[in-house]
Amino acid sequence: MRRLEPAAITGVMSREVANFRTFWKATTFSSVLEPIIYLLAFGVGLGSTIVDRVDGLDYVEFVGTGMVATAVIFSSALPAMFGTFVKHRFQNTYDAILAAPVDVEELVTAEMLWIGIRAGFYGCFPLLVAMAFGLDPAPGMLLVPLFCLVTALGFAAFGIAVAGTVSKIDQFSYVTTLVVTPLFLVAGTFFPIDQLPSGLQAAAQLNPLHHLVELVRHASFGFRATDLIRFAVLIAFAVVLWRVAVQRMTARLID
Amino acid sequence: MKGVVKRFGTITAVDGLDLEVPRGICLGLLGPNGAGKSTTMRLLTGQAIANAGEIRVLGHQLPQEAKAARAEMGVVPQLDNLDIDVTVEDNLAVYARLYRVADVRAAVERGLELSRLGARRRDAVDKLSGGMRRRLLLARGLVHRPPLMLLDEPTVGLDPQIRTELWSLIDGLRSGGTTILMSTHYIEEAERLADEVALMADGKIIARGRPGDLIAEHAGRETAEVYAPPERLAAVRAVAEAQGLPVRPAGPAIAIVGSERAQDGAVPEDAVRRAATLEDVFVLLTGADAE
Numbered sequence: 251m252r253r254l255e256p257a258a259i260t261g262v263m264s265r266e267v268a269n270f271r272t273f274w275k276a277t278t279f280s281s282v283l284e285p286i287i288y289l290l291a292f293g294v295g296l297g298s299t300i301v302d303r304v305d306g307l308d309y310v311e312f313v314g315t316g317m318v319a320t321a322v323i324f325s326s327a328l329p330a331m332f333g334t335f336v337k338h339r340f341q342n343t344y345d346a347i348l349a350a351p352v353d354v355e356e357l358v359t360a361e362m363l364w365i366g367i368r369a370g371f372y373g374c375f376p377l378l379v380a381m382a383f384g385l386d387p388a389p390g391m392l393l394v395p396l397f398c399l400v401t402a403l404g405f406a407a408f409g410i411a412v413a414g415t416v417s418k419i420d421q422f423s424y425v426t427t428l429v430v431t432p433l434f435l436v437a438g439t440f441f442p443i444d445q446l447p448s449g450l451q452a453a454a455q456l457n458p459l460h461h462l463v464e465l466v467r468h469a470s471f472g473f474r475a476t477d478l479i480r481f482a483v484l485i486a487f488a489v490v491l492w493r494v495a496v497q498r499m500t501a502r503l504i505d
Numbered sequence: 506m507k508g509v510v511k512r513f514g515t516i517t518a519v520d521g522l523d524l525e526v527p528r529g530i531c532l533g534l535l536g537p538n539g540a541g542k543s544t545t546m547r548l549l550t551g552q553a554i555a556n557a558g559e560i561r562v563l564g565h566q567l568p569q570e571a572k573a574a575r576a577e578m579g580v581v582p583q584l585d586n587l588d589i590d591v592t593v594e595d596n597l598a599v600y601a602r603l604y605r606v607a608d609v610r611a612a613v614e615r616g617l618e619l620s621r622l623g624a625r626r627r628d629a630v631d632k633l634s635g636g637m638r639r640r641l642l643l644a645r646g647l648v649h650r651p652p653l654m655l656l657d658e659p660t661v662g663l664d665p666q667i668r669t670e671l672w673s674l675i676d677g678l679r680s681g682g683t684t685i686l687m688s689t690h691y692i693e694e695a696e697r698l699a700d701e702v703a704l705m706a707d708g709k710i711i712a713r714g715r716p717g718d719l720i721a722e723h724a725g726r727e728t729a730e731v732y733a734p735p736e737r738l739a740a741v742r743a744v745a746e747a748q749g750l751p752v753r754p755a756g757p758a759i760a761i762v763g764s765e766r767a768q769d770g771a772v773p774e775d776a777v778r779r780a781a782t783l784e785d786v787f788v789l790l791t792g793a794d795a796e
Contacts, residue, residue, distance in 0.1 A: 261603035265588065268599055272590040272629070342586035346645075349550050349580035350603040351572045505513070505544075505553035 254359060258352040262360030265347070270368070277372070281325065285317050285376035289383055292440060305442050307471070314380025316439030318373050318398060318466045319459040323434055326369035326402040330409025331422050334361065334499075338413065344503055354500045358410055362492060365406035366399050373398030377466070390469035397469070400484045401462045407491035414498030438463045458487045509558030511544050511708075518544040520708030522558070528652075531675075531685040533699030535692070535783075537791050541708040542688035543583060546657045549686070550575055563653060576604065579646035583658040585638055589631040593622050593641060596630060597648055604649035612648050619674070620644035636667035643674055654678060656687040660694060672697055692784045702783065706791040716783050723789060724781035725763030729772045732758045745771050753788045762789060 270277075292313045304312045337343040347357055374395055381387060412425050436443070436450060437459035443451055454460045461480040468477050511519040519541045526532045534542050547553035549562055551571025560567040565574035587596055594613050601612035617623045620640040622633075630638060639660070646654060659675065660668040668691075675698055679685055689695055695702050696716050704712040704719070712719055731741050738759050742752045748771045751762045762785045764772050772778075 257605050258603070261599065261605075264602050265599040268591045268595040269588055341588075342582070342584050343588070345552070345582060345584075346580075346586040346600075347603065348552055349575060349582070350600060351576035351605065352603055353572055503552070505511075505547060 253353075254356060258356040259360040259363065261350075262347060262352060262357055263364045265343075266361070266364040277325075277368075281321065281372040281375050282379070285314075285321060285379045288317055288320070289314055289376070289379055294383070307467075308384070310383050311380065311385050311470075312467075313440060314376060314383060314385050315467045315470050316437070316463045317376035317380070318394065319401070319437050319462045320434055320439055321376050322369050322373040322398050322402050322462060323405050323430060323459055325372045326365050326405040327409040327430055328426070329368075330361070330365050330406040331413050331425065332409075332419070333365075334410045334413035335416070335419055335422075338502065339419075348503060354503055355496050357503075358407075358496045358499050359492070361410060362403050362406045362495065365409075366403035369402030369406070370395050370399035373402065377470075385470065388470050390473060393469050394466055397462055397465045397481070397484070400481070400488055401458055404458055404484065404488035404491050407488065407495040410495040411491060411498045414495065414502040433457050433459050436460070458484055506545070506548070507559045509545075509548060509555045509560060511541075511548060511553055512556050518708055519548065519555070522709060524703060524710060526684060526686050528684050529682055530700040531679045531687060531698055533695035533702045534686060534688040534705055535690065535695045535699075535702050535787060536688075536705035537690055540690075540705040540791070542690075542705055543657055544708075545705075546580075546655050546686075546688055549655060550578070550580060576649075577651055578653040578655060579649065579651040581643050581646040581654065581656045581659050583661055585642060587630045587638060587641060587645070590629055592627050592629055593617070593620075593633070594626040596641065597645060600645045601648045606649050615650075616641075616644035616648050619647060635663060636670060639663060639667065639671055640674065643671065647678070651683070653684045654686070656685060658688055658690070660689075660691065668694070692782070692787055696783050704787065704790055711790055712786070719786050720781050720783060724785040725765055726781055727763070727765040727778055728781045728785050729761045729764035729767070729776040729778050730755055730758045731761065731773055731776045733773075733775075741773060751789050753785070755788075760785060760788075 289310060294310060296309065302309065344357065348354065377385070377391060377394060412422070416422065436446070436454050437457055438454065443454045443460060446454065461483050465477055465480050468474055506522050506524040509519055509522040510517065522545065534545065536542050544553060548555055548560060551568045551574065554568050562574040563577050567574060594617065597613045597616040598609050601609040606612040617626055620643065622637060622641060625633060625637065630641065633641065643659070656675065660671050663671070672694065675685065675687070679698065687698065699716065701714060702716050702719060703710045712723065714722065731738060733741065742759055745752050745761045745767065748768055750764065750767055750771060753760050753762060761767065761772055761776070762781060764778065
């Protein structure tokens with residue numbers, strides 16, 4: 251049987267869909283409400299009191315477009331970390347799947363794709379909410395789901411790789427505090443990166459979320475030539491982390 | 506499996522295992538906890554890779570062709586790993602897809618019929634009783650009608666009524682020609698279901714044969730159980746062992762195995778004589794208490 255069989259991948263994804271049908275309301279509720287709260291707090295609150303315009307944009311537009319990246323990382327990296335760990339350690343789900351004609355590479359790929367599609371979808375919600383707050387629709391925004399999908403694939407793989415590495419669920423605290431939160435804060439969501447010290451500006455170029463923030467803003471207000479490079483970085487990020495996730499999960503799942 | 510070795514660090518879980526399962530039989534892999542039964546099962550699905558030796562399943566070389574081998578086998582795990590929030594029929598449908606079943610709907614109906622859960626098809630699994638969940642696990646493993654089933658401690662932790670119910674299902678499979686490899690540490694389960702029993706201890710097969718043949722070879726015809734205070738039990742044991750009769754603990758009693766060979770005085774008159782069982786063989790050969 252060949253590698254990466256579509257039937258194996260869609261089979262694993264169908265399991266995720268069957269489970270998702272049991273909790274989609276709660277996930278959708280938080281995905282819609284959270285950007286509204288953030289936009290009210292930062293966009294309207296901060297925007298009407300302290301900050302008026304940033305980089306030539308109304309602050310609510312600046313934050314609204316940036317919030318897409320926040321939604322993507324929180325709906326991909328975290329579910330991938332916790333979901334993978336729980337399915338492996340507590341539910342023994344992967345033992346059942348790997349007893350079927352599915353290998354670890356297919357399993358990881360399917361989990362990534364499912365989380366990526368979900369996060370790509372939910373990542374667009376802040377943009378829709380921002381439109382309700384005054385952001386004008388633009389044709390480039392049609393590419394935002396694609397940008398979100400590719401970034402979410404990378405962060406889903408990141409989460410799976412972390413779950414395949416840690417020995418206890420408590421250790422996720424280190425990852426969220428030392429990796430996820432800094433990536434989220436230094437992405438250019440709430441303030442422009444060019445106001446940071448030069449070292450942090452350089453570091454931000456290594457942050458995939460920053461590239462997503464820039465791509466979403468440019469999709470909304472006009473693309474630039476460097477956006478192709480940014481998109482390539484996101485693809486490379488997803489591919490590299492995919493291979494790392496497969497390697498880590500193989501070590502974890504196959505004795 | 507030929508000369509298969511599987512180590513976990515310094516622990517050798519499977520130690521030069523030779524095991525062949527002829528088509529169409531139910532082979533019971535009987536052994537105490539820690540004997541290497543579950544590791545053997547994982548080696549056969551490719552979820553564990555042997556350090557040495559050769560494994561072939563239905564003509565497929567493992568681990569290289571593990572995926573193709575898994576497509577032709579069904580697995581019922583020791584631990585319940587159903588998706589508990591998902592409905593009974595969705596649990597079956599997901600695995601029908603994973604096993605590439607062409608007609609998923611028909612496979613689900615077959616699974617519901619086998620597990621006798623048709624009336625509960627739209628219930629979430631966490632609303633089912635323990636016995637229903639076990640029946641569903643079995644049906645899930647059979648969703649693609651495999652010629653080979655691996656049952657890893659299929660009735661562990663179940664009450665006797667549910668266990669008997671599952672035995673009927675497994676017996677039905679065997680009668681239908683499915684080859685079954687069943688690990689268990691329940692003697693009665695092996696005796697009732699297995700055409701042949703392979704006794705496993707310390708990662709090796711230490712005896713194999715039909716239950717009746719194993720009993721005759723290792724335990725003889727008769728066992729005498731003696732119930733008495735500890736001092737008297739010690740004296741009886743000493744006399745029996747002096748005559749070369751194996752003696753094993755049997756809860757509060759001792760069991761003199763092969764008591765038909767005892768000479769005068771070795772078996773007290775108040776001893777309870779009974780036919781020798783697989784449990785006698787198990788305890789004698791593995792040194793472990795039977796369940």
